[in-house]
Amino acid sequence: MSGDEELEGREPHGRDVEGGGQSSGVPAEGAADVGAREPLGRPGLHHWREATITEPGLEDRGNVFFAAIEMTRMPMILTDPHQDDNPIVFANKAFLDLTQYEEDEVLGRNCRFLQGAQTDREAVAELRTAVEHRDSIALELLNYRRDGSPFWNAVFIGPVYDTSGKLLYFFASQLDVTRRRESEKSFLQAQKMEAVGQLTAGLAHDFNNLLQVVNGNLELATGRVEDERVLRYLNAARGAAERGAKLTGQLLAFARKTRLDPRPTDVSACLTSFIDVMESSLGKRVEVHLSLRRGLPKAVIDPEQFEMAVLNIAINARDAMPDGGLVEISTRKIHLNGDAAARGLTPGDYVAVEVKDEGEGMPPHVIDRATEPFFTTKGTGKGTGLGLAMASGFVQQSRGRLEIESVVGQGTQVRMLFPIARDPVTEPPEAPQPAPDAGSRGRGSAHILVVEDSPEVLALSREILEEVGYRVTSAETGDAALKLFEATEPDTFDLLFTDLVMPGSINGIVLADRIGALAPELPVLMTTGYNEELVIEGPRQSGLDVLGKPYRRSDLLDRVAQALNRRGPRMPRRRPSDFGSAEE
Numbered sequence: 001m002s003g004d005e006e007l008e009g010r011e012p013h014g015r016d017v018e019g020g021g022q023s024s025g026v027p028a029e030g031a032a033d034v035g036a037r038e039p040l041g042r043p044g045l046h047h048w049r050e051a052t053i054t055e056p057g058l059e060d061r062g063n064v065f066f067a068a069i070e071m072t073r074m075p076m077i078l079t080d081p082h083q084d085d086n087p088i089v090f091a092n093k094a095f096l097d098l099t100q101y102e103e104d105e106v107l108g109r110n111c112r113f114l115q116g117a118q119t120d121r122e123a124v125a126e127l128r129t130a131v132e133h134r135d136s137i138a139l140e141l142l143n144y145r146r147d148g149s150p151f152w153n154a155v156f157i158g159p160v161y162d163t164s165g166k167l168l169y170f171f172a173s174q175l176d177v178t179r180r181r182e183s184e185k186s187f188l189q190a191q192k193m194e195a196v197g198q199l200t201a202g203l204a205h206d207f208n209n210l211l212q213v214v215n216g217n218l219e220l221a222t223g224r225v226e227d228e229r230v231l232r233y234l235n236a237a238r239g240a241a242e243r244g245a246k247l248t249g250q251l252l253a254f255a256r257k258t259r260l261d262p263r264p265t266d267v268s269a270c271l272t273s274f275i276d277v278m279e280s281s282l283g284k285r286v287e288v289h290l291s292l293r294r295g296l297p298k299a300v301i302d303p304e305q306f307e308m309a310v311l312n313i314a315i316n317a318r319d320a321m322p323d324g325g326l327v328e329i330s331t332r333k334i335h336l337n338g339d340a341a342a343r344g345l346t347p348g349d350y351v352a353v354e355v356k357d358e359g360e361g362m363p364p365h366v367i368d369r370a371t372e373p374f375f376t377t378k379g380t381g382k383g384t385g386l387g388l389a390m391a392s393g394f395v396q397q398s399r400g401r402l403e404i405e406s407v408v409g410q411g412t413q414v415r416m417l418f419p420i421a422r423d424p425v426t427e428p429p430e431a432p433q434p435a436p437d438a439g440s441r442g443r444g445s446a447h448i449l450v451v452e453d454s455p456e457v458l459a460l461s462r463e464i465l466e467e468v469g470y471r472v473t474s475a476e477t478g479d480a481a482l483k484l485f486e487a488t489e490p491d492t493f494d495l496l497f498t499d500l501v502m503p504g505s506i507n508g509i510v511l512a513d514r515i516g517a518l519a520p521e522l523p524v525l526m527t528t529g530y531n532e533e534l535v536i537e538g539p540r541q542s543g544l545d546v547l548g549k550p551y552r553r554s555d556l557l558d559r560v561a562q563a564l565n566r567r568g569p570r571m572p573r574r575r576p577s578d579f580g581s582a583e584e
Helices: 064-071 093-099 121-132 178-222 228-254 266-281 304-319 364-369 387-397 436-443 456-468 478-487 507-519 538-543 552-565
Strands: 016-018 024-028 048-053 077-079 090-091 137-144 150-161 168-178 263-264 286-291 299-300 323-335 348-355 401-407 411-419 447-451 471-475 494-499 524-528 546-548
Touching: 016 263, 077 093, 093 168, 121 137, 121 150, 121 436, 150 178, 168 538, 178 456, 178 552, 266 286, 266 304, 266 323, 266 447, 286 304, 299 304, 299 411, 304 387, 304 411, 387 401, 387 411, 411 546, 447 456, 447 478, 456 552, 471 478, 471 538, 478 494, 478 507, 494 507, 494 552, 507 524, 524 552, 546 552
Parallel strands: 048 150, 286 323, 447 471, 447 494, 494 524, 524 546
Antiparallel strands: 016 024, 024 048, 077 090, 077 168, 137 150, 150 168, 263 299, 323 348, 348 411, 401 411
16 A cells, blocks of 8 residues: 555545544544444544544654553554554554454564454455455454454454555554353344244143143043054053153243242252253263252252253263263352352352263353253254253243353353252241042032133143033133123132133233132132243232142042132142242
């Protein structure tokens, strides 16, 4: 770039003049704010996008402005387009701090030495074109420090001229915007996962209704067939349907729609009691080593879901070690203070459960997607991609955090952080309940109001209940059920069995409240494919009696018998949880 050409359109009009004419420049007026808004956070109107100076040399550094440039936290450099490859001829101290290079390692080099393997080549080409055309430009590049660590660099570059219009230097200011870029990335990822979670939960709910019909009818058919070959067919179909139910359960866990029963739990004791099952699941090629702290504060978790999450993580660790290896599971207490917000948690004490393997490890782009449902690096048929997704959903629903650290070739560590129980609480003793009277099922004395919006599920539950002698009256909406109940004589019904999520203005919870106001002694049993509606009134709903779909025939009959034995004024079945029900 010779820079000897006369500049066009550089009349004094429209330029800012400073220092009694020693320098002047063209106001940016927002033109240079493309892709790099730092540090203003808004369009720049007054700063210059190009400058003209009367003293071009860099020798006299006694000026107050040189001192200010060396004191500022904003990294700044000048490059000389008259030298080959437009090298750096000045770099202030902040630039050296940013890049970790020393001055003699920077001067005389083109800025491209900061670029690396993941630097966007299109952005570099855009920058190069702007320099060739002597335009100002603002953009963000992924650069690398001297130690190889990456950082996002918000760069502003503009030309500096002398009074004759000769190009003297290019000025560049920079800023490390890594934190903001990572925050944006995390926010976008959270939005994506939220959308996926909503879709997943809806699909899982519909699948559970379908699986209820499939499972229930297969179970009924199995009891009416004596041909062994047909029984094998039916049992194979039931096994596949049950695996489908397990998958939908994992989807609901990912979407944080699983109804948890969180309570203060000693995670070390829980893992100790669970180790035999884990070792059996992982196989003989994997050695499991426990490093469990005793006397840890109790974590507020659902123990069954916790065990499933740890098992899923351990299975992933096993699969990452095809030749076998060591899986280490450890527990400890950690205190989060200044770094709590960065982790999306509140300051305080947490129990950490860590699962570490010696496997193949994961590159960063795989870590970024590891907790997405159905994302897997395993071969076809070797994994559903739901293990980590389920674990992540469970931990988030437990108001904790799941973290993954991995190095390719060195293994992976998955850490789950759970909040500790604030105060030890003594559970109130439950009133003794009479054992379910199985013989009462066939007496025909109990009259059940069944409310279900799916005709197939309604027909199935009705057949199961009537088969053992219950009398059944049905309705397909909450509104219809309420009108029917109000139109019947008192004490007509012995049990309300209702779906939780239904169309119309009355869902299962509202229906139970309305009927409860009319008949407080009437027991209520609910069923649902997922429990989003339990969020409506928070912790109050932890006492609801809910049967999850898909349910077995025996499960339905047992729960109905238990509910009938509770006939009388409804009392809370357990202390309301601080967590309540599933939450987004």
